[in-house]
Amino acid sequence: MGSKKQKFLDLIKIQRNNKTAEKFDGTFLDYLAVVEKNPGLVKSGHKRLYDVIVGHGVNPLEDEERKRKIFGNDTFDIYSYFEGEFFGMERVIAKTMRFLRSASLRGEESRQVLLLMGPVGAGKSAMVEHIKAALEQDVYYHLKNDPQRGEPLQLIPRSLRPKFEKILNVKIEGDLSPVARQILLDDYEGIYEDFPVVESTFSQRGRRGIASVPPMDANSQDVSVLIGSEDISKLDKYSDDDPRILSLNGAFNVGNRGIVELVEVFKNEIEFLHTIITATQEKRIPSPGKHDMIHFDGVILAHCNESEWNKFRSEHTNEAILDRIVKINVPYVLELDQEIKIYEKQLGRSDFVAHIAPHTLRVASMFSVLSRLHHTQKCDLLTKMKIYNGEEVIEKGRVKNIDIKDLREESRYEGMSGISTRFIMKAIDNALADSKKAYITPVSVISALTRQVQEQLIDEEFRQHCLEIIQKMVREEYLRMLENEIAKAFVTAYEEQAQTLFNSYLDNAEAHTTHQRLKDKITSEEREPDERFMRAIEEQIGITGSSRDGFRSDVTAYMFAKMRRREKVDFRSYEPLKEAIENYLIASVKDMARIVTKSISRDDDQQKKYSEMVQTMIDEYGYTAESAEEVLTFASNNLWRDS
Numbered sequence: 001m002g003s004k005k006q007k008f009l010d011l012i013k014i015q016r017n018n019k020t021a022e023k024f025d026g027t028f029l030d031y032l033a034v035v036e037k038n039p040g041l042v043k044s045g046h047k048r049l050y051d052v053i054v055g056h057g058v059n060p061l062e063d064e065e066r067k068r069k070i071f072g073n074d075t076f077d078i079y080s081y082f083e084g085e086f087f088g089m090e091r092v093i094a095k096t097m098r099f100l101r102s103a104s105l106r107g108e109e110s111r112q113v114l115l116l117m118g119p120v121g122a123g124k125s126a127m128v129e130h131i132k133a134a135l136e137q138d139v140y141y142h143l144k145n146d147p148q149r150g151e152p153l154q155l156i157p158r159s160l161r162p163k164f165e166k167i168l169n170v171k172i173e174g175d176l177s178p179v180a181r182q183i184l185l186d187d188y189e190g191i192y193e194d195f196p197v198v199e200s201t202f203s204q205r206g207r208r209g210i211a212s213v214p215p216m217d218a219n220s221q222d223v224s225v226l227i228g229s230e231d232i233s234k235l236d237k238y239s240d241d242d243p244r245i246l247s248l249n250g251a252f253n254v255g256n257r258g259i260v261e262l263v264e265v266f267k268n269e270i271e272f273l274h275t276i277i278t279a280t281q282e283k284r285i286p287s288p289g290k291h292d293m294i295h296f297d298g299v300i301l302a303h304c305n306e307s308e309w310n311k312f313r314s315e316h317t318n319e320a321i322l323d324r325i326v327k328i329n330v331p332y333v334l335e336l337d338q339e340i341k342i343y344e345k346q347l348g349r350s351d352f353v354a355h356i357a358p359h360t361l362r363v364a365s366m367f368s369v370l371s372r373l374h375h376t377q378k379c380d381l382l383t384k385m386k387i388y389n390g391e392e393v394i395e396k397g398r399v400k401n402i403d404i405k406d407l408r409e410e411s412r413y414e415g416m417s418g419i420s421t422r423f424i425m426k427a428i429d430n431a432l433a434d435s436k437k438a439y440i441t442p443v444s445v446i447s448a449l450t451r452q453v454q455e456q457l458i459d460e461e462f463r464q465h466c467l468e469i470i471q472k473m474v475r476e477e478y479l480r481m482l483e484n485e486i487a488k489a490f491v492t493a494y495e496e497q498a499q500t501l502f503n504s505y506l507d508n509a510e511a512h513t514t515h516q517r518l519k520d521k522i523t524s525e526e527r528e529p530d531e532r533f534m535r536a537i538e539e540q541i542g543i544t545g546s547s548r549d550g551f552r553s554d555v556t557a558y559m560f561a562k563m564r565r566r567e568k569v570d571f572r573s574y575e576p577l578k579e580a581i582e583n584y585l586i587a588s589v590k591d592m593a594r595i596v597t598k599s600i601s602r603d604d605d606q607q608k609k610y611s612e613m614v615q616t617m618i619d620e621y622g623y624t625a626e627s628a629e630e631v632l633t634f635a636s637n638n639l640w641r642d643s
C-alpha cells in the first residue's frame with residue numbers, strides 16, 4: 001500500500017517540477033534582457049498562432065496522384081498539424097492558414113473576424129478546438145496580476161517606444177489595461193522597470209489566453225460575458241471610476257493575446273456582437289463602467305451554419321459587422337476515400353470494439369457523399385462520386401473523360417448540404433446496437449441507414465432521394481464489389497491468372513494491330529492471333545463489332561508507351577482492360593458461385609469449396625466467420641439471379 005502511494009506521489013512531483021522548472025519570473029527589466037536576446041517572443045496573437053501551427057511542419061502535397069486527380073494540379077501546402085485529424089479539408093485549412101498568415105503580417109485581415117461557415121457536422125467545432133489546442137502548446141510573457149495579461153512592453157511610455165523598438169527590433173502596440181496601470185501606480189509608484197513579469201501557458205480551462213463564448217439567448221445574454229463587469233460590492237470602498245472595481249474576466253479580457261472563439265455566433269442578438277466591431281477595427285474593447293477602452297489583440301474565430309448566416313446577412317443593419325468578417329466555407333467532404341477516414345478516426349477513438357467487415361465504412365461513406373452531390377448533365381451521380389474520388393470510370397471500353405474541374409465549377413455550392421457525419425456515425429452505432437452482434441457488415445449498415453432515413457429525415461423530397469441512393473446506387477454498387485470479391489476468393493491464384501490473361505491479351509492485340517503472326521515463346525511456332533479469346537475479354541466491357549480494332553490498337557499503344565517510359569506494366573495498368581479481365585474471371589466462376597453459396601443445395605464437394613472460400617475471405621480479406629456468412633447470404637439472395 002505504502003509503496004503504491006509513494007509511486008503516485010512521485011508521479012505528481014515529477015509533473016509539478018517539470019511545470020515550474022524553467023518558468024520565467026522577474027522584473028520588467030529582466031524581461032527586456034530576454035526580449036533583446038529573443039525579439040521573436042514579441043508577437044501579435046495572429047502571428048503567434050500562425051507560428052505554432054507552422055512549427056509542426058508545412059509540406060507540399062506529396063501524393064502526386066491525388067494532387068493531379070483531385071486538385072487539378074493546384075498547388076497548396078499541407079500543414080502537418082492537421083494531418084491525421086482532418087480529412088479532405090485541405091482547402092479549408094489552406095484558406096484558414098492564408099488568413100492567419102496575412103493577419104500575422106498585420107494586413108487588413110488582422111482586423112477581421114474569421115468565420116467558418118458550413119453545414120452541421122462538417123467539422124467546424126472540431127477544427128476550432130484543434131486550433132485552440134495548438135496554442136496551448138505555447139507560452140507567453142505578461143504583466144503579473146494583470147487580468148488582460150498584457151504584453152509587458154506596453155509599460156513603455158509612447159514617447160520612448162520608437163527608441164525601444166529600434167534597440168529591441170520589435171513592434172510595440174497597445175496600452176496597459178486600467179488594472180495594470182493602477183498596479184503600476186499603487187505598488188510601484190510608476191517605476192515600471194520594477195513591474196513583475198511572468199510566463200504563462202495558454203489554457204482554455206485555466207482561462208489564460210483562450211476564451212470561448214457559447215451562444216446565449218436574448219434574456220440571459222449580457223455583455224459582461226465579453227468584457228467583464230464592475231464589482232458592485234467594491235463600490236462602497238472605491239469610487240466608480242477607480243479601476244479596482246473592475247472584474248476584467250470577459251472573453252475578450254481572457255482571450256487577449258490568444259484566441260476568442262464565438263460559438264454559433266449568429267445565435268446571439270446583434271447588440272451583443274457590437275463589441276466585435278471595435279475589437280477588430282480598433283483593436284480595442286469597451287471597458288465595463290466609465291473607463292476608457294481597453295486594448296485587445298487576438299484572433300477572433302467564429303463559426304455558424306448556413307441558415308444563421310443567411311438570416312444575419314439579409315439584414316442590412318448588420319453591414320458594419322459583415323464588413324469585418326472573412327468567411328471560409330466548410331463544406332462536407334466529397335472525396336469518398338477521405339470520408340471513410342473520418343469514420344475510421346472516429347471509431348478508432350471510441351470504445352467501439354466490434355469487428356467491422358470489409359467495405360462497411362465505404363458503403364456508409366458512399367451514402368453520405370452521394371447525398372451531398374448535385375445532379376449534372378454530364379454523368380450519373382455514382383460516376384460523379386467516383387470522379388471526385390479520383391477513380392477512372394469506364395464506359396464503352398474507354399475511360400470516361402470528364403474534367404473534375406468542370407464538374408466542380410458547375411455546382412460551386414456542392415457539399416453545403418446533405419447527410420452529415422453524425423448521421424452516419426449514429427447509423428453505425430445503431431447497426432451494432434440493434435443486432436446485438438459483435439460485428440457490422442455493409443448489409444447491416446445499409447439496413448440501419450435505410451431505417452434512419454425513414455425515421456429521421458423530415459423533408460419528403462430529400463428522404464425519397466436518400467432512399468433511392470441507398471437502395472439503388474449504394475446497394476447495387478456494393479453488390480458489384482461483393483461479386484468481385486467472391487470471385488476473387490474462388491479463383492485460386494487470382495493475381496497470376498489475371499496477369500496471364502493480360503499478357504496473353506496484349507500479345508494477341510499487338511499481333512492483330514500490327515498484322516503479324518504470334519510466335520510461341522517456347523516452340524517458336526507461329527500462329528494467327530486468337531480472335532475468340534480477344535473477343536471473350538472485350539465483350540466483358542461491351543466492346544463489340546467495329547470498336548474492337550480501335551480498342552486493340554489503343555491498348556497496344558498505351559502499353560508500349562508506358563514501357564518505353566520504363567514504367568511498370570501489369571493487368572491493372574489500363575483501367576478498361578483491367579475491368580474486362582476482372583469481369584472475365586468473375587464470369588468464369590459465376591455458376592460455381594451461384595451454386596456453392598446457396599446452402600440448401602450444397603453437396604460435399606461444394607461444401608468443401610465453400611469452406612475454402614470462406615477461409616480465404618477470413619485470411620485474406622479480413623472477414624470473420626460470422627461476417628462472411630452474413631454477406632454471402634446476402635450475395636446468394638441477390639446476385640446471379642439472371643442466369
Ligand SMILES: Nc1ncnc2c1ncn2[C@@H]1O[C@H](COP(=O)(O)OP(=O)(O)OP(=O)(O)O)[C@@H](O)[C@H]1O
Pocket residue numbers: 085086087088089118119120121122123124125126127304305333342345346421422
Ligand atoms: N473532414 C473531417 N475530418 C475529420 N473529422 C471530421 C471531418 N468532418 C467532420 N468530422 C468529425 O465529425 C464530428 C462532428 O464535427 P463538428 O462537431 O466539428 O461539426 P460542426 O461543423 O461543428 O457541426 P455543428 O454545426 O452541428 O456544430 C467531429 O467529431 C469531427 O471530428
Ligand SMILES: [Mg+2]
Pocket residue numbers: 124125126
Ligand atoms: Mg459545432
